[in-house]
Amino acid sequence: xxxxxxxxxxxxxxxxxxxxxxxxxxxxxxxxxxxxxxxxxxxxxxxxxxxxxxxxxxxxxxxxxxxxxxxxxxxxxxxxxxxxxxxxxxxxxxxxxxxxxxxxxxxxxxxxxxxxxxxxxxxxxxxxxxxxxxxxxxxxxxxxxxxxxxxxxxxxxxxxxxxxxxxxxxxxxxxxxxxxxxxxxxxxxxxxxxxxxxxxxxxxxxxxxxxxxxxxxxxxxxxxxxxxxxxxxxxxxxxxxxxxxxxxxxxxxxxxxxxxxxxxxxxxxxxxxxxxxxxxxxxxxxxxxxxxxxxxxxxxxxxxxxxxxxxxxxxxxxxxxxxxxxxxxxxxxxxxxxxxxxxxxxxxxxxxxxxxxxxxxxxxxxxxxxxxxxxxxxxxxxxxxxxxxxxxxxxxxxxxxxxxxxxxxxxxxxxxxxxxxxxxxxxxxxxxxxxxxxxxxxxxxxxxxxxxxxxxxxxxxxxxxxxxxxxxxxxxxxxxxxxxxx
Amino acid sequence: xxxxxxxxxxxxxxxxxxxxxxxxxxxxxxxxxxxxxxxxxxxxxxxxxxxxxxxxxxxxxxxxxxxxxxxxxxxxxxxxxxxxxxxxxxxxxxxxxxxxxxxxxxxxxxxxxxxxxxxxxxxxxxxxxxxxxxxxxxxxxxxxxxxxxxxxxxxxxxxxxxxxxxxxxxxxxxxxxxxxxxxxxxxxxxxxxxxxxxxxxxxxxxxxxxxxxxxxxxxxxxxxxxxxxxxxxxxxxxxxxxxxxxxxxxxxxxxxxxxxxxxxxxxxxxxxxxxxxxxxxxxxxxxxxxxxxxxxxxxxxxxxxxxxxxxxxxxxxxxxxxxxxxxxxxxxxxxxxxxxxxxxxxxxxxxxxxxxxxxxxxxxxxxxxxxxxxxxxxxxxxxxxxxxxxxxxxxxxxxxxxxxxxxxxxxxxxxxxxxxxxxxxxxxxxxxxxxxxxxxxxxxxxxxxxx
Numbered sequence: 001x002x003x004x005x006x007x008x009x010x011x012x013x014x015x016x017x018x019x020x021x022x023x024x025x026x027x028x029x030x031x032x033x034x035x036x037x038x039x040x041x042x043x044x045x046x047x048x049x050x051x052x053x054x055x056x057x058x059x060x061x062x063x064x065x066x067x068x069x070x071x072x073x074x075x076x077x078x079x080x081x082x083x084x085x086x087x088x089x090x091x092x093x094x095x096x097x098x099x100x101x102x103x104x105x106x107x108x109x110x111x112x113x114x115x116x117x118x119x120x121x122x123x124x125x126x127x128x129x130x131x132x133x134x135x136x137x138x139x140x141x142x143x144x145x146x147x148x149x150x151x152x153x154x155x156x157x158x159x160x161x162x163x164x165x166x167x168x169x170x171x172x173x174x175x176x177x178x179x180x181x182x183x184x185x186x187x188x189x190x191x192x193x194x195x196x197x198x199x200x201x202x203x204x205x206x207x208x209x210x211x212x213x214x215x216x217x218x219x220x221x222x223x224x225x226x227x228x229x230x231x232x233x234x235x236x237x238x239x240x241x242x243x244x245x246x247x248x249x250x251x252x253x254x255x256x257x258x259x260x261x262x263x264x265x266x267x268x269x270x271x272x273x274x275x276x277x278x279x280x281x282x283x284x285x286x287x288x289x290x291x292x293x294x295x296x297x298x299x300x301x302x303x304x305x306x307x308x309x310x311x312x313x314x315x316x317x318x319x320x321x322x323x324x325x326x327x328x329x330x331x332x333x334x335x336x337x338x339x340x341x342x343x344x345x346x347x348x349x350x351x352x353x354x355x356x357x358x359x360x361x362x363x364x365x366x367x368x369x370x371x372x373x374x375x376x377x378x379x380x381x382x383x384x385x386x387x388x389x390x391x392x393x394x395x396x397x398x399x400x401x402x403x404x405x406x407x408x409x410x411x412x413x414x415x416x417x418x419x420x421x422x423x424x425x426x427x428x429x430x431x432x433x434x435x436x437x438x439x440x441x442x443x444x445x446x447x448x449x450x451x452x453x454x455x456x457x458x459x460x461x462x463x464x465x466x467x468x469x470x471x472x473x474x475x476x477x478x479x480x481x482x483x484x485x486x
Numbered sequence: 487x488x489x490x491x492x493x494x495x496x497x498x499x500x501x502x503x504x505x506x507x508x509x510x511x512x513x514x515x516x517x518x519x520x521x522x523x524x525x526x527x528x529x530x531x532x533x534x535x536x537x538x539x540x541x542x543x544x545x546x547x548x549x550x551x552x553x554x555x556x557x558x559x560x561x562x563x564x565x566x567x568x569x570x571x572x573x574x575x576x577x578x579x580x581x582x583x584x585x586x587x588x589x590x591x592x593x594x595x596x597x598x599x600x601x602x603x604x605x606x607x608x609x610x611x612x613x614x615x616x617x618x619x620x621x622x623x624x625x626x627x628x629x630x631x632x633x634x635x636x637x638x639x640x641x642x643x644x645x646x647x648x649x650x651x652x653x654x655x656x657x658x659x660x661x662x663x664x665x666x667x668x669x670x671x672x673x674x675x676x677x678x679x680x681x682x683x684x685x686x687x688x689x690x691x692x693x694x695x696x697x698x699x700x701x702x703x704x705x706x707x708x709x710x711x712x713x714x715x716x717x718x719x720x721x722x723x724x725x726x727x728x729x730x731x732x733x734x735x736x737x738x739x740x741x742x743x744x745x746x747x748x749x750x751x752x753x754x755x756x757x758x759x760x761x762x763x764x765x766x767x768x769x770x771x772x773x774x775x776x777x778x779x780x781x782x783x784x785x786x787x788x789x790x791x792x793x794x795x796x797x798x799x800x801x802x803x804x805x806x807x808x809x810x811x812x813x814x815x816x817x818x819x820x821x822x823x824x825x826x827x828x829x830x831x832x833x834x835x836x837x838x839x840x841x842x843x844x845x846x847x848x849x850x851x852x853x854x855x856x857x858x859x860x861x862x863x864x865x866x867x868x869x870x871x872x873x874x875x876x877x878x879x880x881x882x883x884x885x886x887x888x889x890x891x892x893x894x895x896x897x898x899x900x901x902x903x904x905x906x907x908x909x910x911x912x913x914x915x916x917x918x919x920x921x922x923x924x925x926x927x928x929x930x931x932x933x934x935x936x937x
Contacts, residue, residue, distance in 0.1 A: 011687075011718070011753065016624040016784040023787065060571045067562050067570060074562030076553050076801065084553060085546045091613075091767040126612050126792035127577075133791055137649055138502040163623055163649070163788070201497075232497065267497065281577040282796030294498060301507040302649070305619055306612035306792030310768030315562065315797070 020162035022155065026381065030394040039392070041419055049424050052394040054210065054362045055415040056244065056279035058336040062329050063278065066319060073318035075311060083314065090310045093303050095124050099313040102320035103287060107255075107272065109326055110243045115255035117289060123299045124313075125286035126306025128240050128273035132159040134305070135269055135288050138298045139234050140166045140201040146236070147171050147189055148204045149181035151211050151401030151408070153238075160204070169193050169200070172404040178356060179212050179365070181205075183223040190231065202234025202267070203227075208241040208251065211401045211410035212365045213358030215245060218252045222261050225254065229263045236269050243277035243330055244414075246338035247359035258291075265291035274316065276362060278329075283312040337362070337414060340421070344413045347425040351432040355411075362414040366395070369407025380406040391431045393424055506648035508640065512867065516880040525878070527905055535910050538880045540696065540848045541901040542730065542765035544822040548815050549764065552805060559804035561797060569800065576796045579789050581610050585799040588806035589773060593741075593758065595812055596729045601741035603775060609785045610799075611772035612792025614726050614759035618645040620792070621755055621774050624784045625720050626652045626687040632722070633657050633675050634690045635667035637697050637887030637894070639724075646690070655679050655686070658890040664842060665698050665851070667691075669709040676717065688720025688753070689713075694727040694737065697887045697896035698851050699844030701731060704738045708747050711740065715749045722755050729763035729816055730900075732824035733845035744777075751777035760802065762848060764815075769798040823848070823900060826907070830899045833911040837918040841897075848900040852881070855893030857921050866892040877917040879910055 039047035071079035104117035125131035142165025150170035171189040173179040207216040228235040237254040245251040270289040275281035356365035372379040384397040398408035525533035557565035590603035611617035628651025636656035657675040659665040693702040714721040723740040756775040761767035842851035858865040870883040884894035
């Protein structure tokens with residue numbers, strides 16, 4: 001008789017032994033190159049510039065100023081320490097009432113009043129990372145699947161699938177229509193999945209989109225919402241970049257579309273966070289906002305696994321309740337994002353490099369397919385290695401976002417200062433002009449054998465840079481999955 | 487042909503529809519009674535007194551004082567705001583280096599230098615709640631089981647089992663030996679499980695114990711560690727109350743026992759938190775400390791689901807690095823816990839109520855078997871409802887901790903002020919004298935003698 005003991009040879013779980021964490025992707029080579037040789041304007045001007053990190057660092061001064069002017073928001077200042085005991089002791093998974101009220105109000109403000117949010121539906125989580133996972137734990141069983149337009153945020157593979165056992169089915173989008181997902185594409189992917197006997201539970205949209213940097217149109221959202229309603233599927237909308245919209249069209253949230261289109265609110269859920277919109281990723285503020293009462297209750301119970309520190313709840317409750325500040329911040333942050341986006345994109349256009357016309361997010365979707373040896377993912381990776389090693393820019397290759405069409409790269413623009421932007425643009429200019437050896441590279445559709453113009457000698461130099469800062473204990477401390485989100 | 491669409495009638499997951507969250511337990515009636523009618527010394531002196539909450543509120547003044555004297559620990563003070571940008575931007579799942587170093591040092595200090603901790607093995611989580619769950623996700627598959635001495639912390643049912651699908655097998659302990667789990671009991675539970683073809687992956691000990699309020703002896707820990715080594719099982723030790731030890735024997739950690747007993751470090755893991763020892767549950771500081779490198783790496787990746795706010799990491803890194811403060815805090819906190827415990831337990835003794843002799847934790851294990859109508863769990867629940875409704879004390883019944891022996895209650899003592907303690911003792915005194923009268927009447931009635 002075989003005892004259960006004989007099954008015990010594996011001391012760790014299957015989850016611990018599989019690759020569901022997603023960190024073996026070649027995507028991380030760029031991060032390693034950056035960590036080994038990070039750019040610094042004076043100390044290491046030839047280092048790798050980090051363009052792979054979707055952080056909003058353009059407006060932290062506004063937040064710092066507010067902090068200085070509002071000492072009662074902190075439980076550590078003389079003005080605020082009287083609240084220390086109560087706040088430090090507060091661990092109720094409902095969260096501080098004023099925190100939920102402030103978040104609900106902020107979400108409504110970001111949507112220009114076109115939707116209002118009920119504080120009792122605001123549920124905390126460990127960043128958007130925790131929000132995504134927790135929501136899926138509420139909605140789906142192992143083996144169930146969600147449809148997700150690609151290209152999509154790489155860490156969804158971990159957040160949606162790793163510990164939940166749920167599957168992701170990409171709905172491939174392409175440049176023929178600026179990567180806008182269509183109803184036809186969604187229906188086709190859905191039908192294929194059903195025919196393969198896969199239990200599709202819902203759809204996950206990221207709006208504004210990472211990595212595209214675009215907002216979904218009202219028409220698209222409406223048709224997709226109707227589709228999910230008809231098929232009795234969940235509609236999960238990751239709206240963490242909602243306040244990074246810097247150009248028209250203005251942001252349309254699912255919360256708005258719901259009011260004008262027939263749907264089942266029990267199937268609609270929003271993932272939110274303050275990491276991108278406010279530039280505060282360290283505070284780990286994730287929010288699940290569901291229109292389904294059962295989901296709210298269940299997610300709230302699960303939030304015990306990743307509540308927001310009461311210290312941070314207290315601070316943000318105060319900040320987000322300050323309507324004057326919020327209005328000023330949203331306007332100014334958008335203005336700065338627009339300006340920075342514009343500088344970058346214009347600079348690239350100058351060199352014959354086109355980007356998807358973006359109006360949101362902290363990155364743009366750059367088209368380098370004309371620089372590929374051939375229209376393959378291998379050629380994309382080869383070009384990418386050149387960009388990392390020779391041009392020394394850590395951009396993110398489209399394939400890491402599961403993009404079917406080779407040649408696209410996501411470039412983050414909001415995590416550096418103006419000087420670094422100019423250095424990056426200069427390097428790109430050099431890259432392009434080297435590839436323009438014969439002087440006619442700017443012609444459309446002309447593929448350049450760019451990679452042949454670069455030797456690997458510089459590659460060795462950068463690898464053996466004297467500026468090594470890699471710690472043996474944290475091989476890729478700055479990588480996007482090491483950070484909770486990219 | 488049946489399409490998958492036909493399976494889709496349930497729109498929520500199985501996990502969302504089951505009771506794995508554990509909140510339907512009658513245990514929560516006491517909480518509801520408290521929420522409806524909370525005691526306040528002046529505004530509601532007849533309200534329910536909360537004695538079901540294991541919080542350490544006796545020494546927050548020491549922390550407040552430290553905060554006032556160390557403005558650079560905060561990123562919001564004029565002195566500290568220069569660090570705001572870097573800290574608010576920091577989301578690396580390794581955690582701030584100074585935070586890990588401070589936690590490692592603090593853990594060593596709590597163990598009086600008998601063990602030292604490597605900052606690179608310190609992994610963050612969403613409180614001890616997140617630590618427990620994450621560790622289990624690393625160690626076990628759905629259907630696997632862990633042995634856990636009972637009575638045990640009720641929320642283990644949720645933390646260890648709910649989303650992981652892992653099972654808990656209680657190892658029942660009883661009053662015959664002061665509820666100390668024995669090797670024999672553990673071996674017996676293990677054998678039963680194996681014979682039932684259950685895949686046992688490990689053992690979970692809580693030391694100091696919740697709800698017993700006692701530390702495990704070195705001998706017990708040693709024999710259990712050897713047992714797990716022999717059977718190739720994980721040894722998970724929840725040591726979140728390690729710095730609440732207020733009387734001898736001093737705390738012995740698994741980290742100490744490991745050095746003196748043959749074991750496989752790859753199988754040893756500690757769950758820690760700052761919620762109980764420091765009284766800061768709001769900051770959600772959970773720690774997984776594993777001696778297994780793969781587990782450290784995996785748990786660290788999973789920590790993305792529940793990192794500690796960088797604001798709180800920064801503050802605590804500063805506080806826990808202050809060796810003078812830490813020493814003073816640990817001593818004074820223990821002193822106050824001892825004093826409060828003693829007042830309570832002595833007060834109860836005067837009413838003929840005995841408690842398990844405790845030396846740690848934020849609660850004591852009260853014996854009310856003599857007040858039960860009969861030695862059953864139903865009688866225990868009946869007595870408990872009386873205590874909630876008539877005595878108006880929210881204590882926690884032993885059955886909610888899966889205690890097999892009826893009549894015991896966990897009473898928290900560190901979450902209230904001195905005045906409230908006296909009110910609680912007074913109510914217990916009244917209750918006991920009434921209960922004795924009732925018992926006497928019942929006895930004389932039964933013997934057919936009129937009172």
